Amino acid sequence: MGEQVPDLLRWARQLFTISQAGLTYCKNEFDLERYQQLKEMAAEMLASHSSESKEAVLQSFSMQAGYATPKIDVRGAIIRDGKILLIQEQSDGRWAMPGGWADIGDFPAETVTREVWEESGFKVHVDKVIAVYDANHVAPLEFYHAYKLIFQCSITGGQPQTSNETLAVGFFNLNELPPLSRTRTDQVMLEEVFAHYQDPKRPTAFN
Structure with a gap:
């Protein structure tokens, strides 16, 4: 039904989901830095496929605290x-x-x-x-x-x-x-x- 979700969007959402789970549950400060980098990478990927800036995407992400769910x-x-x-x-x-x-x-x-x-x-x-x-x-x-x-x-x-x-x-x-x-x-x-x-x-x- 409907359109195929572009691979880039699907990958970026998956990266965001992984990063959000890591930032929520991880305690190691070095791993937290890596999960934050992963989150920013996902934002860059989404921004490159839309009219929004990376900062706007990160702001949108910030409204979804905790484990990412639909x-x-x-x-x-x-x-x-x-x-x-x-x-x-x-x-x-x-x-x-x-x-x-x-x-x-x-x-x-x-x-x-x-x-x-x-x-x-x-x-x-x-x-x-x-x-x-x-x-x-x-x-x-x-x-x-x-x-x-x-x-x-x-x-x-x-x-x-x-x-x-x-x-x-x-x-x-x-x-x-x-x-x-x-x-x-x-x-x-x-x-x-x-x-x-x-x-x-x-x-x-x-x-």
Whole structure:
């Protein structure tokens, strides 16, 4: 499913994971220096493959203290009258299912309910899990390894409303989609969403 993660990105993430584990658990000061060098090497590799500087990548790394694990991205899939709810992202002007990074201390369903409300103006009930994907094999992310959880939701109230993160809210047919923000939502995800609405007994998709 999706694109192949470029080898350089995959190697750099693996180096970062090794360095982060070493910096977390190692006690020997000489080895700590080597793990720090490994972390900086990973940052240089990622910077060479992106528009970010090495310093910006290291700053991004610094937000992931301790043992490196995947981040969790949750998305709410809402279909009404045969059309799917999408929001236009402020960051890139493209469209995606409402959602975002999961918050520590919240249940995944709580996070997606809040994200849908904040980004689209709709209150929803979470019905089931549609899919669990390795997000980096959908559309490669520069710095993070992430899992994407897509929840089927039903509207219980509210009305279309933008936020400081969104430019517009709309419903679209699968064959008339606007330009998608592919690290957030892509065509294959939406096809899976529609397949679940057409077949309520369809099992959860995963990779």
